[in-house]
Amino acid sequence: MLIQPPKGFRDFLPEKSLQRNFLIEKLKTLFERFGFDPLETPTLEYAEVLLGKYGEEADKLIYIFEDRGGRKLGLRYDQTVPLARVVSQYQNLPKPFKRYQIQSVFRAENPQKGRFREFIQADIDIVGEESLLAEAEIIAVSLKIFKELGFKKTKIFINDRKNFENLDKKVISAIDKLEKVGEEKVIEEIVKIKAISCDEAKAILNQIKNKKPNETILKLFSLLKTYDLKEEEDFAFKPTLARGLDYYTGIIFEAVDDNYKGGSLGGGGRYDNLIGIFLENSIPACGFAFGFDRLLEAGNELNLFPKKSTSTKVLVTIFSKDFIEKSIKVATVLREKNINTELFLNPEKKLDKQLKYADKKGIPYVLILGEEEVKKNVVKLKDLKTGKQQEVALEQLIKILQL
Amino acid sequence: MLIQPPKGFRDFLPEKSLQRNFLIEKLKTLFERFGFDPLETPTLEYAEVLLGKYGEEADKLIYIFEDRGGRKLGLRYDQTVPLARVVSQYQNLPKPFKRYQIQSVFRAENPQKGRFREFIQADIDIVGEESLLAEAEIIAVSLKIFKELGFKKTKIFINDRKNFENLDKKVISAIDKLEKVGEEKVIEEIVKIKAISCDEAKAILNQIKNKKPNETILKLFSLLKTYDLKEEEDFAFKPTLARGLDYYTGIIFEAVDDNYKGGSLGGGGRYDNLIGIFLENSIPACGFAFGFDRLLEAGNELNLFPKKSTSTKVLVTIFSKDFIEKSIKVATVLREKNINTELFLNPEKKLDKQLKYADKKGIPYVLILGEEEVKKNVVKLKDLKTGKQQEVALEQLIKILQL
Numbered sequence: 073m074l075i076q077p078p079k080g081f082r083d084f085l086p087e088k089s090l091q092r093n094f095l096i097e098k099l100k101t102l103f104e105r106f107g108f109d110p111l112e113t114p115t116l117e118y119a120e121v122l123l124g125k126y127g128e129e130a131d132k133l134i135y136i137f138e139d140r141g142g143r144k145l146g147l148r149y150d151q152t153v154p155l156a157r158v159v160s161q162y163q164n165l166p167k168p169f170k171r172y173q174i175q176s177v178f179r180a181e182n183p184q185k186g187r188f189r190e191f192i193q194a195d196i197d198i199v200g201e202e203s204l205l206a207e208a209e210i211i212a213v214s215l216k217i218f219k220e221l222g223f224k225k226t227k228i229f230i231n232d233r234k235n236f237e238n239l240d241k242k243v244i245s246a247i248d249k250l251e252k253v254g255e256e257k258v259i260e261e262i263v264k265i266k267a268i269s270c271d272e273a274k275a276i277l278n279q280i281k282n283k284k285p286n287e288t289i290l291k292l293f294s295l296l297k298t299y300d301l302k303e304e305e306d307f308a309f310k311p312t313l314a315r316g317l318d319y320y321t322g323i324i325f326e327a328v329d330d331n332y333k334g335g336s337l338g339g340g341g342r343y344d345n346l347i348g349i350f351l352e353n354s355i356p357a358c359g360f361a362f363g364f365d366r367l368l369e370a371g372n373e374l375n376l377f378p379k380k381s382t383s384t385k386v387l388v389t390i391f392s393k394d395f396i397e398k399s400i401k402v403a404t405v406l407r408e409k410n411i412n413t414e415l416f417l418n419p420e421k422k423l424d425k426q427l428k429y430a431d432k433k434g435i436p437y438v439l440i441l442g443e444e445e446v447k448k449n450v451v452k453l454k455d456l457k458t459g460k461q462q463e464v465a466l467e468q469l470i471k472i473l474q475l
Numbered sequence: 476m477l478i479q480p481p482k483g484f485r486d487f488l489p490e491k492s493l494q495r496n497f498l499i500e501k502l503k504t505l506f507e508r509f510g511f512d513p514l515e516t517p518t519l520e521y522a523e524v525l526l527g528k529y530g531e532e533a534d535k536l537i538y539i540f541e542d543r544g545g546r547k548l549g550l551r552y553d554q555t556v557p558l559a560r561v562v563s564q565y566q567n568l569p570k571p572f573k574r575y576q577i578q579s580v581f582r583a584e585n586p587q588k589g590r591f592r593e594f595i596q597a598d599i600d601i602v603g604e605e606s607l608l609a610e611a612e613i614i615a616v617s618l619k620i621f622k623e624l625g626f627k628k629t630k631i632f633i634n635d636r637k638n639f640e641n642l643d644k645k646v647i648s649a650i651d652k653l654e655k656v657g658e659e660k661v662i663e664e665i666v667k668i669k670a671i672s673c674d675e676a677k678a679i680l681n682q683i684k685n686k687k688p689n690e691t692i693l694k695l696f697s698l699l700k701t702y703d704l705k706e707e708e709d710f711a712f713k714p715t716l717a718r719g720l721d722y723y724t725g726i727i728f729e730a731v732d733d734n735y736k737g738g739s740l741g742g743g744g745r746y747d748n749l750i751g752i753f754l755e756n757s758i759p760a761c762g763f764a765f766g767f768d769r770l771l772e773a774g775n776e777l778n779l780f781p782k783k784s785t786s787t788k789v790l791v792t793i794f795s796k797d798f799i800e801k802s803i804k805v806a807t808v809l810r811e812k813n814i815n816t817e818l819f820l821n822p823e824k825k826l827d828k829q830l831k832y833a834d835k836k837g838i839p840y841v842l843i844l845g846e847e848e849v850k851k852n853v854v855k856l857k858d859l860k861t862g863k864q865q866e867v868a869l870e871q872l873i874k875i876l877q878l
Binding site: 074075076077078079081082083084085086089090092093100104105106107109110111112113114115116117118120121132135137138139140143145147157158160161162165166168170171176178180189190198201203205206208209212216295298299300350381382383384387396397400401404407410411412413414415417418419420429432433 | 517520560563568573574583609612619786787817
């Protein structure tokens, strides 16, 4: 019997789940701060909605199956095609439609380090707006999020896909790998792709490397400065930035933090040809996708996120059967004061077992209410980190625990 | 081309999604207040983990499919069997393990009013504790949640499955329907099931109806009173309450609100034989499941939940191209003050179009920053509900919008 999740799928026990909730909450708050509203789409879509939208290679990675009624269904592969479906289905939505979406997506690929078959995407998109202010807002909210999360060296690199206009798709994706594999390998690959000499390949690469920001990029930079964002510190031009996805049509960007070497924390850009696919229209759009797992990993590496195995602040022990009522009453008061309080549930267990439980669970405080304490009208509060214990009155207790 | 979600699946546009987020947030906060921590399990499980755990009828409702590697996978059917799997897999978890879980579950059944193929369950469970204090805590947190959400007449009905000990399963589920179908129908059904006379069937039903609370129930009631909960007002004995699910082994309960006629808002009980299935042990457990969609429906019917089509408080318009910078700067200040602010993105659009957009989207305030206002160092704030507009200084603006 396999008592584990399928390969590539994960359980999140309290410590991890609390962190995920922390990050999701931050993202939601800041997305809404910038005027984005939430959208949720179902986990399953009709297969025909998903297939053929991401390219042949991707189609193989979509979980597709037939339900009992013979309908072909697929698991959410990303949040962009569902967004396109929603925009087609509800044509009355006020435009620009600014939505955020934070849901699981599924990829039937071979799991490897940092790659899973189910993972969260956190996307913001502005649909129906061609003005460059859309890019500016997307970049501004993204930088705000990194700052609020505590990232100190996150910069957004910016380029325009139009800078690659006359280049082969394969050459573009070779150049995109410049940082990962180094200049030599990129030149080698261009040589192979174009069947040209090394010098000719070098020339192509150098031509890209020497590009100057075009007018669109300069306009965008000037907008960003109005948001109190600083060139070089917050954002920078990067002529070799290509972003893998075929569907970008204009400005593209990618967030990287100097203190984290595990890769980009997210990216996005303008893609004016995808959202209209179900309408056979062109609908301008611009978006940013945060790498949710990457953000968690980076935030943990840099000690930016709380690491708690429980959100409980205090365990109210039960001294003996005769003190059950007293303990319930104190727990009830603490909860009324918005203090996360666990009541020990088994009055048969000895006090030291109860303390061990709190310690194992990672609850910072333990409260003891025995005969003496009740007589004196106090409680004994033990700080499990320092081992210190003190007798305090109820009011004082509340103050300590509310800190 | 089907540009819609599959039958039985739903999109949640901003208004609904905001409400769902509101409810989820409340549930999480209060679950944690009572010492429950979050758990997440994957959307997919190995089919063998799911099949045979819910009974034959249920097995037909589980979405099962084969992935490309030939492994049989199933979509999450509920959160209890995954909990049992987690408890078996991570045997080191401190016990009692008190977790909450708020995720989508999937049922391949025919959709009908109020029934969907994907819906959220919000569960709390205490695993590894046989003390009656577990039931008391579960009932206390549930009642607290209904009260905090604004439900005024929610009562939890309580019974003990042991009260049905010598009865046929089919008879139990006939009696469970008493409120839905009426006494006559129940008697008719018992007549059929047992092949007995009407009087004999009536006698069986009356025997149940006349049961008095047993010792366990009385003990539980005395505990609940310690939580400042009132018998009859907050909780009550109901001898005919049976709860459909086979797996309950002791105390069972169900929440009903007198002001809402659409059915129970949730229910649960003790089930000591399910969590250990993967270990072939018996592990005591007790839980409560909130009907998430039902809660939303009831809360809306009773006007308890916010109804907003956007979380945005104010739209900062752009008077003309020359005022883009001014508008960005004001938007940035408002956002720094934690005010949800949308910036209009297209300076080419006339002001009345921008106001119409705000109105259609449901944004309560619009801010206008033209030549005159800049000269006077004020902004014009328009309340779209009342139509009133006023000139205010930035500090005053922040105060109004922070309300």
